[in-house]
Amino acid sequence: MNESKYAVILVYSTSHVMRIERMLIQQNIECKLIPVPRQLSSDCGLCLRFLLADKEKVVKCLNNVQIEIQGIFEI
Amino acid sequence: MIYFDNSATSFPKPPCVAEAMAKFMNEIGANPGRSGHRLAIESGRIVYSAREAVAELFRMADPMRIVFTSNVTEALNLALNGLLKAGDHVITSSMEHNSMMRPLRCLEQKGIELTVVPCSQQGTLDPGEIESAIRSNTVMIALNHASNVVGTILPIEKIGQIARKHDLLLLVDAAQTAGVLSIDMEKDGIDLLGFTGHKSLYGPMGTGGLLIGERVDLEKFEPIKCGGTGSRSEQEQQPEFLPDKFESGTPNALGLAGLNASVHWILERGVDQIRSHEIQLTQRLLDGLNSISGVSIYGVQHAEQQIATISFNIRDKSPSEIGLRLDEEFGILCRVGLHCSPASHKTIGTFPAGTVRFGLGFFNTADEVDFAIAAIRKLIKEVR
Numbered sequence: 001m002n003e004s005k006y007a008v009i010l011v012y013s014t015s016h017v018m019r020i021e022r023m024l025i026q027q028n029i030e031c032k033l034i035p036v037p038r039q040l041s042s043d044c045g046l047c048l049r050f051l052l053a054d055k056e057k058v059v060k061c062l063n064n065v066q067i068e069i070q071g072i073f074e075i
Numbered sequence: 076m077i078y079f080d081n082s083a084t085s086f087p088k089p090p091c092v093a094e095a096m097a098k099f100m101n102e103i104g105a106n107p108g109r110s111g112h113r114l115a116i117e118s119g120r121i122v123y124s125a126r127e128a129v130a131e132l133f134r135m136a137d138p139m140r141i142v143f144t145s146n147v148t149e150a151l152n153l154a155l156n157g158l159l160k161a162g163d164h165v166i167t168s169s170m171e172h173n174s175m176m177r178p179l180r181c182l183e184q185k186g187i188e189l190t191v192v193p194c195s196q197q198g199t200l201d202p203g204e205i206e207s208a209i210r211s212n213t214v215m216i217a218l219n220h221a222s223n224v225v226g227t228i229l230p231i232e233k234i235g236q237i238a239r240k241h242d243l244l245l246l247v248d249a250a251q252t253a254g255v256l257s258i259d260m261e262k263d264g265i266d267l268l269g270f271t272g273h274k275s276l277y278g279p280m281g282t283g284g285l286l287i288g289e290r291v292d293l294e295k296f297e298p299i300k301c302g303g304t305g306s307r308s309e310q311e312q313q314p315e316f317l318p319d320k321f322e323s324g325t326p327n328a329l330g331l332a333g334l335n336a337s338v339h340w341i342l343e344r345g346v347d348q349i350r351s352h353e354i355q356l357t358q359r360l361l362d363g364l365n366s367i368s369g370v371s372i373y374g375v376q377h378a379e380q381q382i383a384t385i386s387f388n389i390r391d392k393s394p395s396e397i398g399l400r401l402d403e404e405f406g407i408l409c410r411v412g413l414h415c416s417p418a419s420h421k422t423i424g425t426f427p428a429g430t431v432r433f434g435l436g437f438f439n440t441a442d443e444v445d446f447a448i449a450a451i452r453k454l455i456k457e458v459r
Binding site: 014016046 | 107108109110111112116119120122123126127137138139304305307314316318319
């Protein structure tokens, strides 16, 4: 019942989150830039939300670029 | 009015540039990368889009390796001051703009060794002479892509091969060529490329950047300014990742909105189409000026081997007098004198008086070139 529907990718820089967003869109993975949820923290204030069901695809995508991420968090 | 000063700053710009900038000022306005609200996201997207467009133009795989600066001068200063240490040897040419020469001369005072390889009187450079100048402590070859005085294109690809062979970094000043000559970071063997937005990229002033290739050791590359990046705010130390390491302070998002529009405009047209138009105009101007006795043209005088920048003098007249009369009597706007490049004028033999320079651009026409040739013919007749 408490199962999360979404997860977010937290990164260190707006440029990075924009790059990841572009990649996910190219892979037809549904995603949205949102302000970082209160329980998490990130400097650039932005994170990328995606459907938890797509997590495997997202991780695969992230492995293809040299962008350091803060982590993936379920929300 | 005929605008022949595109080598200094291109004008006019494609209408989409001012439109994008007005939209940014009127509808977006927020700080990119500093907040999470919708306008900050929109602003961040524009800056990111500009980054991707520049990456596509120069065939750079990773857009994060593009650092935006206020112009090419800042980009060259970053590359030179950030990477060179006392005891390092650098090779440059005798056709450099002061944006390259002055930071190098400044570093020379701080213990960097500099070799200025002489170019021919036409501004050409023999790659063999670059190779001969390499020493055991050489770390970088730093060159312009094309002369801002006579337009001569340097053989960057060949010099890139030499740089790779000897494991040196190649820094290229693409101030005059970005957007008009095809540039491929990998194929041309370029490690660091400085560009400016307001010339042949047809963007606004206050935009430019440095592309940092994969061979550059980021750990040994020091920023020349530190400050807020909107990232890693818990740290008092500068972040190490790109582009933030070198992009401190609120960026010129307004300018980058314009640059984003102008680079997309170039990508839609294709660099080859722009180049082809400029070659036609250049050859027409060269042929016309060559047919007038009393005109001395400098450089290679071959449209395929130069960009659309033509320097000349008229017998018994000073460049400044010609410039003033072209403006006042014919409405032709150009630039006379030394063009911030004393080294080039010494090389071509026109120091200290300089030359009259016509810098053509994509928006110039054959009719304008013909009008200018006729104007020069009239001025010459008076001399006789």
